[in-house]
Amino acid sequence: MGNSHQVTIKDIARELNISPSTVSRALKDHPDISKDTKKAVSDLAKKYNYQPNAIALSLRSRKTNTIGVVVPQIVHFFFSNVISGIEDIAYDKGYNVMVCQTNELQEREEKSVQALLASRVDGLLVSLSKETKTYDHLRKVTDGGTPLVFFDRKSDDFDVSSVVIDDYEGGYQATEHLAKQGYKKIAHLAGPLNLTLSKSRYAGYQQALKDYGLDYRRDYVIECANGTIEEGYQKTKPLLDLRDKPDAVFAANDPAAIGALKAIKDSGLRVPQDIGVIGFSDWQLASLVEPALSSISQPGYEMGAEAARLMFKALEAAKGEEVEKENIVLKTNVISRESTQKK
Template identity: 45%
Template sequence: MENKTTIHDIAKALKIDASTVSRALNNSPRVSQKTKERIMAKANELGYQRNLLASNLRKNVTNTIGVIVPRISRHFFSSVISGIEETAYDAGYNVIICQSLEQLKRERKLVETLLANRVEGVLLSVSMETDEFDHLLHMKNNGTPFLFFDRHCEIEGISSVLIDDFQGGFDATEHLILNGCKNIGHFSGPQELAIYRNRTAGYRKALEKHKIPYRPELVVRSSLMENDGAEGAKTLLSLPYKVDGLFSANDIAAIGAMKYFKNEGVKVPDDIAIVGFSNEPVSGIIDPSLTTMDQPGFQIGQIATKLLLEEISNAPNANPILAKTKILKSSLIERDSSRKCN
């Protein structure tokens, strides 16, 4: 491995002090323009690269924010990351992206690693397992600005950028009811997470509005993976009455259910109409195409980053910025999986 060029190599080649080279590379007014040009030309010739990390650490800034998402492979999270990166880049910040893979233990480790790397702030969507908040409280007590997006925990003084999950759950369920469904199943995620509690609450409110009794056996809780969707579909088919609608709290589990129904000869939407949540790209391609709730991921990323950068720039001040909760709407995209219901 070849040695990297240092300021001392440039100084030696030009027979000047290393301190002059350093000042020139930092565009100091104490060095003449002519000398700066000589030093820059020699630096380029020798292939010198500035160690920005070391330079930033000396100034006690890294111009870097950390992002923790459950899964980068999910379209929603990748669209949020696009919004984060664009906004951070425009503000002169770098982004470190990590995924918890829905594991609390991994999420804890990632927070620790980001803090060790001196990030100036963290954007976080918590894992499905996150029911303990010691690592988040540590970040808060440590004075590292952070905020939640999409999935959050109730921690005082921490901002969040969220979807109106209650309204999304209500709209999805009411769509099924207006299409003639009476016995509507619901796939929900862990109830420790507010997004799933709120989507379930929206489901229940729509039933109540249309005077349809709530039946707990129609609500199936899981981690909402594709195989969970298949298991949930099996559970719904085992009930002593016909289930004619399904609202799934994500698209992945809905697709798992659709595959299971197809294998069992249950027709979608004729026998059971289905609505998912999150508008994964595959939802528009599968047959039948999946009706779903679309979320403005890119916009969430933009807003969350702007809020975090405000908190970072305010951090040295004695008066902290008051925590904010921004709530964005989801919108129903009607496709073939719910177009009619017996």
């Protein structure tokens, strides 16, 4: 039945010997159309499981009811949460979501943006790849009049809405938490310092040290560029060999923190009694390591949902109407677990 061909309005029109326009109006319950015709049409539509062709509608209305999402990696607890938040909101609004991952490559980011633009997505939600240094591909988006919203990793060169984490605050909170637990010599495993995000966490760390009257020591800060467990492990070792070793570690990401945890245990020291450890992002696995890792929550789902809402605000605005840009900064929270329970 109807094999290999989706039924169209024309098919119905032909079968009933009426014009396509009548069928179209009948399906939309237009007052001009007679009851009999409407019934005949809707019966046949049901029988053949007629589905309006969204492509044709898009072409005419210049709206695809689709939004594009460009994300560095899909396989990442935080980002998959963001995507999930976006998808849920989009689903409620009757929109579809096209997802592209850049694998942290600028070239792939450019091609993906281009492809989504060619597909005429109604709007684009983007989180920049680590590699991205130039923004021509995103200029084309805004120049073409397509709404753009950044999440998590943004560029400040654009006058568009965005949703980010308050990394400064998060770095501050993590450090403050350690200070309040009674740790005095707090080291920091920083993230790649070319990213604003890493710099902000670092700055929050420094401010908290100052506010709590603790020393800031340059040799207590080590950059972990990759953010892997292995790297955290390797880079923590030297810290433990210092004559004056730290009594706490604030890692800018959870894998590094877990690496630190291992390094500390391997060296015979105890967490949290000898050294406290706190991570950042609160990955699922944070609660499962031994001892359970304290961390800073990074509300991925909420970020996605918020970014989607900003997008729909722009999409629903009357054409030509100016929508004010919003830059939302989501609050982080300390998730306190065993790894920082000094007392």
